Amino acid sequence: IFTAPDFDNHEQVVFCNDAETGLKAIIAIHDTTRGPSLGGCRMWPYASEAAAVTDALRLSRGMTYKSALAGLPLGGGKSVIIGDAKTQKSPALFRAFGRFVDSLGGRYIAAEDVGTGVADIEAMRQVTRHVAGTAGGSGDPSPVTAYGVFQGIRAAAKAKLGRDDLAGLRVAVQGLGHVGLDLARQLYEAGAALIVADIDLDRIARATTAYRAEAMPADRIHAADVDIFAPCALGAILNDATIPEIKAGIIAGAANNQLAEERHGAALMKRGILYAPDYAINAGGIINIHHESAGKYDRAAALRQVEGIYDTLLEIFARAAAEGIPTSDAADRVAETRFGKHRQAA
Ligand code: NAI
Incomplete structure (x- = not known):
């Protein structure tokens, strides 16, 4: 653990064991400079304990x-809770x-997070108020x-x-799940022309019918001839194979x-994307979620704060341009100044 990648940057890592329920879990607290650490609880059948630690x-x-x-x-x-969310869940486990x-x-x-839902959070809530x-x-x-x-696309x-x-702009949306389909709606209402892809045909049908979207094969959507490519499905979609084919x-x-590796941020910059x-x-x-954990939930206030993503992105783009660095690095630097840590030399 002490030599695991990223461990050095962490404040605290807690290993949890409960014999009665069979719970084996890890809580990783990276940094509390700005406040309590908030993040999802993932339940996943990790292949090894090392894989669970690395993920956390x-x-x-x-x-x-x-x-x-x-x-x-x-x-x-x-x-992370090490276990199969389909077969090993119980209220007692989440209470533990x-x-x-x-x-x-x-x-x-x-x-x-992945593998956990509202019912599991409710089980935790029976024994702690530190849930959202x-x-x-x-x-x-x-x-x-x-x-x-x-807002970020704008x-x-x-x-x-x-x-x-x-x-009038053309936007390709990859993945029409909880986020992608609603994004498609907002883009359609803003007058954008949509090209969409999903591996679930029902999802495609919803977008083509409701938002006059054009469908494209899931493995080619990254290469669509569009102004904007919006990945809303998997991670690592920006990689050595896809980046040269992107037209957006x-x-x-x-x-x-989205970046398969950090260096792909530079690869995108090089291509002028x-x-x-x-x-x-x-x-x-x-x-x-923060607006819930901070007290009485006010959706309008939450949405107002979400609109700030527009300005945050403009700040990142400006910094990247001024310093001649990839936007992914600029984001890291802006974040690091906000939590008061300096990036360790690579
Ligand atoms: P979801 O599971 O509801 O939707 C994912 C969609 O992508 C599904 O319709 C699935 O069929 C499709 N898909 C899977 N493989 C595909 C492929 N190869 N090509 C095209 N489509 C494919 O997930 P959700 O919640 O919409 O999240 C989407 C992405 O956004 C994920 O990467 C997630 O981590 C990220 N995200 C989600 C947040 C949220 O509030 N739900 C918050 C922050 C990030």
Whole structure:
């Protein structure tokens, strides 16, 4: 653990064991400079304990950057429960996990992630108040994430094309899930022409019918002849194979970890493609959850703050241009000044 990538940057890593329920979990607290660490609790059947540690460390670090960049008074943390969400869940397991969360006295606040849902958070809530994303709280963050991505696309259009009115622009949306379909709606209502792809045919049918979208094969959508490419499905979509084929001048979408490797940020810059860093543009969800954890949830106030993603992105684009660095690096630097740490020399 002490030699694991990223461990050095972490404040605290907690290993949790509960014999009665079989709970084996890790809570990683990356940084609490700006406030308590908030991040999802993932349940996943990791192939090894080392893989679980690596995931927890990488994800918690990402949350520090995301929240700092969004200007939230939050640090970064994340937790993983080692297990199969389909067969190994029980309220008792999540209560046991909740007791570990509670033992941290609010240094870590747990929310939903891959493999966990509102019911699991509710089980934790029986034993700790340090949870967010509860029933009757802020609800599904996806439409708010989509709203933030829409604002980010407008900012990217402003920086690249000198206009933030999207009417008549062609946008390719990859993935029409919780975020992508709602984003398609917002783009359609703003007058953009849509090209879409999904591996789920029902999802495509919804977009082609409701938003007059044109469909394209899922494995070719990145190469669509469009102004803007919005990845809203998988991570690592920007890689050695796809980058040379991209025709869009702007990449701005919701998916997490879009760059297969850090160096792909530079590859996009080299090709003159403006990339809206993923954790900057997709922060609408965490902003929404923050508004719940900060007290009484006010959706209008949450949406107002999400609109700030527009200015955050303009700041990142300006810094990248001024310093001649990829936008992904500029985002890291802006975030690092906000949480008061300097990037370690690579
Ligand atoms: P989702 O699971 O609802 O939607 C993903 C969609 O992508 C599905 O319709 C799926 O069929 C499709 N898909 C999967 N593989 C594909 C492929 N090869 N080509 C085309 N489509 C494919 O997920 P959700 O919630 O919409 O999230 C989308 C992305 O945004 C994910 O990367 C997620 O991590 C990220 N994100 C989501 C947030 C949220 O609030 N839901 C917040 C921040 C990031």
